[in-house]
Amino acid sequence: MAYIADGNNEFHLQLMYATMAQKNRGEFWSTYNSHRVLILFFYQLKNGNVEYKRQVSASNPSRLRTLTTQMSFRMDEGHGRCIYRIGVEDNGCHSLLSYDQVAESARILEYLARSLNAIVVERKMIQNEVMWNAATGEPERCTADAIAVDEAPILGDAMGNPVDIISESKEDGHVLNKEEGIYTRAELTIHRIETHLLDPSPMQLKSKSSHSDAAKSDKPVEHKEEEKVAPASEEKFSVSETMSARNIRIAVVGNVDAGKSTLIGTLTTSCLDDGRGKSRTAIMKHRHEIESGRTSTATTHLMGFRSSGQPIAGRDQIRANKRKGEDEIARESYRVITLMDLAGHEKYLKTTIHGVSSGFSDYALILVNARQPPTHMTAHHLNLCCSFGIPVLVIFTKVDGCPEHAFQSCKQDVMKMLRSPEVARKPFMIRNDNDIETVMDKLHTLAPMIETSCVSGAGIDLLQKMLFALPKRRKHENKLNRDFEFLVEDIFNVPGVGAVVSGFVNAGELTVGGSCHVLVGPTDDGTFVKTVAKSAHIARINTSHVTAGQSACLALSMNKDMRKKLRRGMVVVKTNPTSTLQFDAEICVLKGDSTTIRRSYQAFVHILNVRQSAFAREIEIVNHFATGAPHAYKDLEEEGCIVLRPGSRAKVRFEFAKRPEYIRAGMRMLFRDGRVRGVGIVTGIPTTD
Numbered sequence: 180m181a182y183i184a185d186g187n188n189e190f191h192l193q194l195m196y197a198t199m200a201q202k203n204r205g206e207f208w209s210t211y212n213s214h215r216v217l218i219l220f221f222y223q224l225k226n227g228n229v230e231y232k233r234q235v236s237a238s239n240p241s242r243l244r245t246l247t248t249q250m251s252f253r254m255d256e257g258h259g260r261c262i263y264r265i266g267v268e269d270n271g272c273h274s275l276l277s278y279d280q281v282a283e284s285a286r287i288l289e290y291l292a293r294s295l296n297a298i299v300v301e302r303k304m305i306q307n308e309v310m311w312n313a314a315t316g317e318p319e320r321c322t323a324d325a326i327a328v329d330e331a332p333i334l335g336d337a338m339g340n341p342v343d344i345i346s347e348s349k350e351d352g353h354v355l356n357k358e359e360g361i362y363t364r365a366e367l368t369i370h371r372i373e374t375h376l377l378d379p380s381p382m383q384l385k386s387k388s389s390h391s392d393a394a395k396s397d398k399p400v401e402h403k404e405e406e407k408v409a410p411a412s413e414e415k416f417s418v419s420e421t422m423s424a425r426n427i428r429i430a431v432v433g434n435v436d437a438g439k440s441t442l443i444g445t446l447t448t449s450c451l452d453d454g455r456g457k458s459r460t461a462i463m464k465h466r467h468e469i470e471s472g473r474t475s476t477a478t479t480h481l482m483g484f485r486s487s488g489q490p491i492a493g494r495d496q497i498r499a500n501k502r503k504g505e506d507e508i509a510r511e512s513y514r515v516i517t518l519m520d521l522a523g524h525e526k527y528l529k530t531t532i533h534g535v536s537s538g539f540s541d542y543a544l545i546l547v548n549a550r551q552p553p554t555h556m557t558a559h560h561l562n563l564c565c566s567f568g569i570p571v572l573v574i575f576t577k578v579d580g581c582p583e584h585a586f587q588s589c590k591q592d593v594m595k596m597l598r599s600p601e602v603a604r605k606p607f608m609i610r611n612d613n614d615i616e617t618v619m620d621k622l623h624t625l626a627p628m629i630e631t632s633c634v635s636g637a638g639i640d641l642l643q644k645m646l647f648a649l650p651k652r653r654k655h656e657n658k659l660n661r662d663f664e665f666l667v668e669d670i671f672n673v674p675g676v677g678a679v680v681s682g683f684v685n686a687g688e689l690t691v692g693g694s695c696h697v698l699v700g701p702t703d704d705g706t707f708v709k710t711v712a713k714s715a716h717i718a719r720i721n722t723s724h725v726t727a728g729q730s731a732c733l734a735l736s737m738n739k740d741m742r743k744k745l746r747r748g749m750v751v752v753k754t755n756p757t758s759t760l761q762f763d764a765e766i767c768v769l770k771g772d773s774t775t776i777r778r779s780y781q782a783f784v785h786i787l788n789v790r791q792s793a794f795a796r797e798i799e800i801v802n803h804f805a806t807g808a809p810h811a812y813k814d815l816e817e818e819g820c821i822v823l824r825p826g827s828r829a830k831v832r833f834e835f836a837k838r839p840e841y842i843r844a845g846m847r848m849l850f851r852d853g854r855v856r857g858v859g860i861v862t863g864i865p866t867t868d
Contacts, residue, residue: 217272217309217319217320218270218271218272219271219272219273219308219364220264220267220271221271222269222270222271223269223270223271226256227253227256227257228253228254228256228257228260228261228262229253229261229264230250230253230261230262230263230264231264231267231269231271232263232264232265232267232284232288233265233266233267233268233274233276234265234266234274234276234280234281234284235265235283235284235287235288236283236284236287237287243291246287246288246291247291247294247295250263250288250291250292250295250297250369251295254295254297254369254371258721259370259371260368260370261368261369262366262367262368262369263288263365263367263369264364264365264366265281265284265285265364265365265366265367266280266281266284266362266363266364266365267364273308273309273318273362273364274364275309275318275362276362276363276364277357277358277359277360277361277363278304278306278355278356278357278358278361278363279357281304281364282304282365284365285299285302285365285367286333288369289302289333289334289367290334292369293334295371296371296372296510296511297369297370297371297372298332298334298336298369298370298372299334299368300332300368300369300370301329301366301367301368302329302330302331302332302365302366302367302368303327303328303365303366303367304327304328304329304330304355304363304364304365305325305326305327305363305365305366306325306326306328306356306361306362306363307321307324307326307361308320308321308325308362308364309321310362311360311362318362326353326355328353328354328355331343371510418509418510418717418718418720419717419722419724419725419726419729421509421512421513421514421515422509422515422717422718422728422729422730423655423656423726423727423728424651424656424728425513425514425515426514426515426516426517426651426728426729427514427516427517427541427542427646427649427651428517428519428538428539428540428541428653429516429517429519429540429541429542429543429544429646429649430519430521430534430535430538430540430542430543430544430564430569431443431518431519431520431521431543431544431546432521432523432531432535432543432544432545432546432560432563432564433523433544433545433546433547433548433556433557433560433574434523434546434547434548434556434557434560435473435523435524435525435556436548436551437523437546437547437548437557437576438548438576438577438633439474439520439521439523439546440458440459440462440463440474441456441458441459441576441633442458442544442546442574442631442633443458443459443462443480443518443520444457444458444459444460444462444633445633445639446482446490446493446518446639446642446643446646447461447462447481447482447493447518448461448462448493448494448502449490449492449493449494450493450494451633451634451635452633452634453634454634456469456472458633459472461502462478462480462520464476464478473522473523473524474520474522474523474527475522475524475527475530476522476530477519477520477521477522477530477531477533477534477538478519478520479518479519479520479730480517481505481508481509481512481515481516481517481518481718482508482515482516482517482518482646483508483509483512483513483514483515483516484512484513484514484515484516484643484646484647485511485512485513486513486514488644488647488648490643490647491503491508491511491512493508504719505718505719506718506719506720508718509717509718509720510720514647516646516647517730519534519538519540521534521535523556523560524556525556528556528559528854529783529851531563532563532785532849532851532855533785535563535564535567535569536567536785536786536787536847536849537666537668537683537785537787537788539653539683539685540564540567541569541570541651541652541653542569542570542571542572542622542649542652543564543569543570543572544571544572544574545557545560545561545564545571545572545573545574546574546576547573547574547575547576547589547593548576548577548589549575549576549578549581549585549586549589549590549630550577550581550582550585550586550589551585551589552588552589553589553592553593553596557596558596559854559855561596561597561602562601562602562769563855565601565602565603565604566769566849566855566858567849567858570622570623570652572626572627572628572629572645573593573597573606573626573628573629574628574629574631574642575589575590575593575629575630575631576631576632576633577633577634578630578631578637578638579632579634579635579637590628593606593628594606597626600770601770602626604625604626605624605625605626606625606626606628607625607626607627607628608627608628608629609628609629610641611641612644614627615627615641615644615648619648619649622649627645629641629642629645653728655727655728656727656728658685658686658687658727658728659686659687659688659726660687661686661687661727662686662687662752662753662754662755663684663686663687663688663697663751663752663754664684664686664687664750664751664752665680665682665683665684665685665725665731665733665750665751666682666683666684666685666750666787666788667680667681667682667699667745667746667747667748667749667750667751667788668681668682668683668747668788669681669682670745670746670747671732672742673734676714676734677713677734677735677736677737677742678734678735678736678737678741678742678745679732679733680699680732680733680735680745680749680751681731681732681733682730682731682788683730683731683788684725684726684727684728684730684731685727685787686727687726687727687753688724688725688726688727689715689724689725689726689753690723690724691712691713691714691715691723691724691725691733691734692713692723693711693713694711695711695712695713696709696711696753697709697711697712697733697735697751697752697753698710698751698752698753698756699745699749699751700749700756700758701749701756701758701838701839701840701841702744703744703838704839705758705760705838705839706758707752707756707758708737708741708744710735710736710737710741711735711736712733712734712735712736712751713734713735714733714734715731715732715733715734716732717729717730717731717732718730733751735751747788747790748788748789748790748791748840749841750788750841757841757843757864758839758840758841759839759840759842759864759865760834760835760838760839761796761832761833761834761835761864761865762832762833762842762861762864762865763830763831763832763833763861763862763863763864763865764831764832764833764848764859764860764861764862765801765828765829765830765831765859765860765862766828766829766830766831766848766850766857766858766859767826767827767828767857767858767859768823768825768826768827768828768829768857769825769855769856769857769858770826774823774824774825774856774857775822775823775824776795776798776822776823776856776857777795777798777820777821777823778795778796778797778820778821779794779795779796780794780795781793781794781795781836781852782795782851782852782856783850783851783852784833784835784848784849784850785848785849785850785851786840786842786846786849786861787846787847789841789842791835791837791838791840792835792836793833793835793836793850794833794834794836795832795833796832796833796834797831797832798821798823798829798832799821799829799830799831800821800827800828800829801828801830830862832865842861842864843861843864844861844862844863844864845860845861846860846861847859847860848860848861
């Protein structure tokens with residue numbers, strides 16, 4: 180192998196190692212043509228973001244799906260970026276291809292990249308690395324004469340605009356030779372773009388064969404209207420912005436047999452139910468939930484929409500039996516709907532109350548089984564959402580095969596509940612797109628109602644259009660100037676990473692890294708632990724910056740003893756850590772069941788992510804004549820014993836029973852003793868002398 184006599188020592192070592200390894204495996208001389216022995220690179224690794232390809236052809240859809248799956252894996256290995264070396268064998272040898280063969284392969288790979296929401300950021304053609312020696316009848320390596328010329332991607336940039344390439348080789352007068360017998364290879368750098376500037380309906384894999392055939396026949400490719408990259412907007416949208424400014428959070432509540440998990444499964448997987456639990460099984464978390472069909476935990480699921488309003492398919496088109504992950508949906512979507520699946524059984528009422536209290540919901544879906552009248556739990560869930568000021572949408576499920584008289588009776592009962600003084604909503608039936616436009620700016624006074632069936636698909640399209648049209652209600656971007664505040668919802672111990680906390684960024688923004696010092700607490704004694712936020716994830720996507728309005732995970736640098744102090748209900752802040760046992764709140768006792776509240780009354784308090792038992796230490800009536808308080812209030816107040824009854828408003832000083840918590844003025848609260856008894860707002864923290 181005299182052709183390696185010239186070159187550096189490092190290349191010699193790599194060549195010798197690769198050749199020996201391949202000879203030992205018996206692959207080197209048996210697999211490849213005897214002329215393809217000029218090694219350019221180390222042999223291809225199974226892992227990593229670099230892929231070698233001799234040649235790519237659009238032979239059939241099955242092959243294209245395999246190539247797309249492989250490209251997705253390489254991009255995942257490179258955290259969204261991969262390199263394709265065309266004209267290179269798996270063992271690193273030059274494939275001795277012509278320019279046309281390499282260019283055709285690069286064209287097909289670029290179309291495959293677009294199907295994965297990725298673009299070619301660099302396309303480089305290399306020639307004159309290998310020349311044919313007529314005297315010896317073998318190819319020879321001649322690196323001194325090699326040229327590398329940058330070419331523009333054939334599909335342009337993410338906006339579809341042509342890319343201007345200024346190549347140093349072209350400035351030096353180097354021009355690619357496209358004749359046969361001139362050996363060429365290419366390097367494509369492919370980057371996954373976390374934007375939504377691609378066409379709302381990305382090119383399907385079946386369209387690539389036609390592009391390939393057109394290229395072979397030297398005819399101009401006529402792109403159909405739906406296959407073009409739509410430069411609809413000059414503004415670039417990132418996943419971070421999608422998961423905050425364009426993320427609508429919706430709580431899904433209703434009775435135990437209303438079909439909440441089934442509806443969420445149908446919406447997120449884009450597959451209809453079979454009537455035997457197919458949709459709900461796809462999203463349920465625990466084994467006992469799958470076996471019983473009852474949800475016992477609060478879970479979140481993402482549903483994505485393109486800018487045109489078309490829902491993102493929940494099943495992977497490349498890997499047909501695989502559900503898309505949260506990261507894939509977040510990358511492809513212009514708008515994201517976060518559906519919070521809450522428990523409907525009365526046994527898990529406290530879990531549902533906490534989910535509504537800490538979920539920061541923009542809207543709520545109240546699901547009602549059309550085949551039977553609404554239950555007391557339906558009324559309780561409706562009152563719970565209205566007490567938090569959350570606009571509600573009523574969804575009638577299981578309308579397929581439902582007797583007309585049963586459905587009309589159910590509808591009349593629901594309309595009666597909506598018109599009650601506690602809810603005060605006017606029911607409005609949604610039948611077409613015009614009705615959706617009518618209710619968009621009246622959701623605080625109207626209660627839209629939609630008839631659906633997850634088996635027949637009736638009303639699902641209308642519901643999807645309704646969800647896409649909903650405006651963002653909570654303006655988290657107005658909290659960016661406040662101090663960073665991260666509410667901890669769950670805690671994990673990830674091997675190789677350490678302590679990880681998941682939750683919601685309620686205010687401010689944070690850039691993670693080795694110098695990002697944060698405070699976590701309060702612990703049982705009211706103190707905060709100082710640590711470092713090493714990294715962060717949003718929708719399973721690694722990021723260095725989190726901002727208000729996002730659900731995120733933070734990896735914290737903590738030892739074993741510090742990890743034991745972590746619990747749900749904590750906060751992560753950068754400055755001004757405070758904890759208190761007492762707080763003042765202005766409350767309103769809800770009408771309904773008979774409730775008597777006096778001093779030393781104990782209830783379970785929900786304040787965003789905080790859950791703890793608390794005592795009423797001091798009570799002060801707020802304008803009891805205006806609120807219709809009974810005459811007995813006056814006599815009781817003179818005796819120093821104030822009693823609150825349904826409909827009353829009062830200022831109450833609460834004291835936590837177990838540990839201090841992070842509380843600040845302005846937080847909305849709810850208290851219960853079995854059932855929800857009242858709601859209020861924290862007005863202040865008493866100062867200690």
